[in-house]
Amino acid sequence: NRITEYNKESKTVSWFYNDHKDEKRHDVTDNVIDFITRLIIHIPDYHFLTTRYYGFYANASKKTLDKVHVLLGIKKNKDYSRETRTKALKTKLNKLKYRTHLIDSFNRDPIQCKCKAT
Structure with missing residues (x-):
């Protein structure tokens, strides 16, 4: 461009x-x-690993980035706090558990089931 x-x-x-x-x-x-x-010159060699995010944008420095946003008075477009990410992960895992239990209920061996086998 x-x-x-x-x-x-x-x-x-x-x-x-x-x-x-x-x-x-x-x-x-x-x-x-x-x-x-x-x-x-700007094309990296084959199998050359580049650092995608570093400094404030690294995943390890989210707390520092949150402090910078507060100090500068910048409103974030999305909430990247650890609490929000943990809550989203738990919700995702609960959906997975529900799906797993549902699948297991249909794949259950009739001997293990307490209902009458026909």
Whole structure:
């Protein structure tokens, strides 16, 4: 989405990036081969594990993130507190138990059942 123009005749690609040091937009025009070379650098090697979430976004730092939201006065879109997640997990497990009991009642051996076998 940062590519602004591609010229087939001159084989050039125009694109931009925002420099985080000075917060300015830089427009760049590169040869197609140079552009692909720069782009390939960002593709990780096969079987290379990348860290998806780190810092405040890591699962281990939810309490810290909650404190940051409170200090900054930011309202969260969703409640990610441990209590809410535990309650949701218990509800999910109770549904699983109900289903398991229901299935077990139909698969029960007639010898173990106290009702009369025909």
